[in-house]
Amino acid sequence: MTEPDLESSDFIERLRAGDRGAFARLVRAHHNRLLAVARTLVNPADAEEAVQEAWIAAHRALPRFEGRSALLTWLTRIVINQARMQLRRSGREVLFDPQESEGDDALAHRFNRFGHWRQPPLNWEMAGPDALLTRDELQHCLEKNLAAMPDNQRLVLQLRDIQGMDFDAICNSLDVSASNVRVLLHRARARIFQLVDHFQETGEC
């Protein structure tokens, strides 16, 4: 998921010593990833601002970075805190307690009261030029659905499935218990699964 030597103690030592070349490499490797994280919470302009502020804060704090978490986890945490601060200024808040998040399990209606499939998953077209997951219409549909997802679910999906961050690192970045992150991730994936299944059935979003 990331260049392994960006987490090496040598590299971190160079950063702590104020090596500008090392910092430039860090920015190049992680900037867009952090931007994508910020965009899950705030609009694109605010996301740019949040990430820039986060780089300034990280640059200042690096000499005191103790390496208790991975560098990327630490940076992600700073970006999320910046974005949450912006949200608070506009009177919004992201809660990581799944009880508070709108929307239940998008697949719940597909089981009977004994927990067996009432509407089993369809067989997705996976091969060939018409493979479902590569169709443009589905990509648009996915974009729309991601945008409409509760913030906390979208953020967890971005970190885990899109960026491939370790599960423990996500809990650490968000300061949230593993069980809460599990629930959020499950709900986000269930929504997306339901969307693709519906698209397979109807060819529509």
Added chain:
Amino acid sequence: MLSCKHLVDNADRLIDGAELRPGQRFALRAHLMICRHCRRYLRQLRALTAHLNRRAPPPADDAQTHSVLQRLDPDQSPP
């Protein structure tokens, strides 16, 4: 015998390689052996998460990197 709903609720742990109690892992595997709907669910969920992973953002270009570095200390020229 665990239900399909139970399998779907735990499919995330299976595809993430998360820790499961040995008995729980065995029960999920046993369910998958007899339930083709759940096998399909798991296979397609894996394909879906692999697909999402292809949306991972690329490294920043020179202009972006330069603009971040400039705002760190505007008085200094970048390296």
